[in-house]
Amino acid sequence: MSYQVENSAPAREERLKAGIAFGGTCKELKCCMKQGGCLNGANRSFSQTYGCQFTLSLGILNTIRNAVVIMHGPIGCGFCSTATIGTGKAFKRLRDPQADGTIWLSTNLDESAVIGGGEENLKETILFADKEYRPETILVVSSCVPALIGDDVDSIVENLQSDVAAKLVPVNCEGFKTKVMATAYDAAYNGIMKKLVDLPGEWRKLTETDKEKIDRDYRISRKVNIFNVGSMSRADELELARLLNGIGLEVTFLPCYSEPEDFSLSLEAVLNVSICGTHDDYYLQFLKERFNIPYIIDTIPIGRKNTDRWILKIAEFFHLEEEAKLLIKKENEILNESLNPFRKSLKGKKVFVSGGEVRILSTAEVLQDLSMEVVGFKGHHIDKFVEPIFESLADIDDVSINIATQHPFEQANIVRKLNPDVIVIHTGGNNITAKHGLPILPLFGPTYNYMGYSGVFEIARRLNRVIKNYQFNKNMKKYRVLPFKESWYEKDPYTYIKEG
Ligand code: SF4
CATH class of the missing domain: 3.40.50.1980 (Nitrogenase molybdenum iron protein domain)
Structure with missing residues (x-):
């Protein structure tokens, strides 16, 4: 397949068989994902937002x-x-x-x-x-x-x-x-x-042997492109660069905040690494097919296990496993100890997590690490890129999961039934969610560091702070009630989801 000839990108409903409507447990969702079609075909008889x-x-x-x-x-x-x-x-x-x-x-x-x-x-x-x-x-x-x-x-x-x-x-x-x-x-x-992506003209005149030599030289140069996402901060980038520099790699971030010419210059790298498969699989596959640059799409570096895995996958490519293991060991020792005070105050608190599929599941790893209980998820959509992240989570088979882009009426019903102590949610959903009167931690923030090992510490520190003072949200609940009737809360939150 050549992506170059397409005038526009295909919809993900067709390309990835992604799903937008599901309500059940994580075990049921994983089962549906294995079976294929049913998630892709599901929809709603009533939809509030897309x-x-x-x-x-x-x-x-x-x-x-x-x-x-x-x-x-x-x-x-x-x-x-x-x-x-x-x-x-x-x-x-x-x-x-x-x-x-x-x-x-x-x-x-x-x-x-x-x-x-x-x-x-x-x-x-x-x-x-x-x-x-x-x-x-x-x-x-x-x-x-x-x-x-x-x-x-x-x-x-x-x-x-x-x-x-x-x-x-x-x-x-x-x-x-x-959708x-x-x-x-x-x-x-x-x-x-x-x-915006092109190689210098000289490349096309090279013989296959020349190309192999250049490939080898690039590999020695250890240049890696990291595909950043709009929900990352500069602090996230600096943390990931610190970790990869620590095993001897040279890192460039794109596409966000790049210059137009950076897209062609990025072809000099030996490896493309995704932060989040939801963002860049289409482009990385194109770079592989057209310019022969291999890529890694695996997990997202949020949470200790996910970050360990993300670094190791990259290190394996360069045969730097020993260096990576040493770094991971040291980072984990320092971080694990620093989380103990937060574990004491957060232990057993029930959390509902909502936002992008990859972010919510990886953030749940952090929450479990902090001894919190994840009681429910809500993801914008679902596709194959969540599979490696499910592996980092313990005991989530019976945890509730809703797949819905926004749809605050479903969320209100679910939150009432699950009765969490705290909500972690995409910043775009903070407004209506504040009316639940619970402490809220934004799932990401443009100036927050949530990625890498320092990101785990930051999430812990911020969570610890929001659960102590959420008077604003308590007032919101008192004076700005949610607009749904009691009869809606008595119904199944997934009343309007039609199976595929
Ligand atoms: S804002 Fe509305 S009209 Fe404009 S592109 Fe989006 S869906 Fe279409």
């Missing part, structure tokens, strides 16, 4: 440095980018003190554009962006409307390329195309694959 892949694609694209993002659609699409204006600029400047914040323009499609087509708006906006900002690249991100009215965005971009200095990158990520929001990552990478 995510939009357009907005999630912007989670990667808005971070690219020296770029302008053109949102091709009505003015409302992508408006949520305002929420990351501050962090986006600050995080870019952690990599380059001179970097601009996110620059984005909207083609502002209105009723007349819907009737007459949005192509003129797009041409005008591209020419304006190139002249006004002189960026290295212009990312043209298409929402639902251009796809519905039939704007030929790829052709417009192709025809305009010779008129502008910036490299034009079309990204087709209309929101309605998929698996994570398809957004593939859509963003699809644009990067089409336009």
Whole structure:
């Protein structure tokens, strides 16, 4: 299969047979995953919310440095980018003190554009962006409307390329195309694959023997690309770099906060390593097939066992197992001891964890390490990438798990029944969840360190703090009650899920 020829990324419902609707126990879920089809076919007879892949694609694209993002659609699409204006600029400047914040323009499609087509708006906006900002690249991100009215965005971009200095990158990520929001990552990478990844011309003139020699030299150089995710902080990157530097590897992080040219430069690395399979399998498989760069997609380095495993998998590739084992032993000794005071105050507390599938299960490893009891999970979607993370968890067969993108009505019902002491949840769900009146720890935070060994300590420290003072959430419960009727709480939370 060649990803290069595709104009847009396939939906994950088809490509990965991902599921978006499930309610039951972890044991039942694992059983369904082994059987295949039933998860993929399941849906709801009533749905409250879904995510939009357009907005999630912007989670990667808005971070690219020296770029302008053109949102091709009505003015409302992508408006949520305002929420990351501050962090986006600050995080870019952690990599380059001179970097601009996110620059984005909207083609502002209105009723007349819907009737007459949005192509003129797009041409005008591209020419304006190139002249006004002189960026290295212009990312043209298409929402639902251009796809519905039939704007030929790829052709417009192709025809305009010779008129502008910036490299034009079309990204087709209309929101309605998929119910698996994570398809957004593939859509963003699809644009990067089409336009930003290339080898220097000399490479193509090399013979097979030359290529083998270069492969060998690269291997000696020990350059590794780590594929970061938007939910990581710079502190997470520094922690992972510290660990891999500790066994003698040289590390580069991408795609978030990269320069456009970094995608071609990254082809010099000998190994690509995923932080989270949910984000980058589509792209890493492309780099393997087209540029012969091997990759590792296994677990995420959150929690001690997951971090141990993640480091060891990378070390095995370079035959650095002994160095890695020494490092892991030392790190675990220090960390284990430092967690004891937190274990005393957190022991036995019941936790409900909600967010991305890989994050929730790996964070549960930390919670178990802190002697807490995980009573329930809620994941945005489910696919094969959770399998290695299940292995790091003890006694979770009977733990409740709901697969739902948002759907706060299901969550409210489940939380009432499980009665946890604390909730760990994706930051996007904090608002309605606060109305449960319980302490909440964000599942990730743009300035928090949750990864690697220092991340375990940080999660423990923050959890310990939030359970001591959650008066704000208690007031929320008192004065801003959840909008669901008592009759809903009496029902099965999975009443509306239809089996596949
Ligand atoms: S119109 Fe489509 S692309 Fe725009 S926000 Fe809604 S779902 Fe997303």
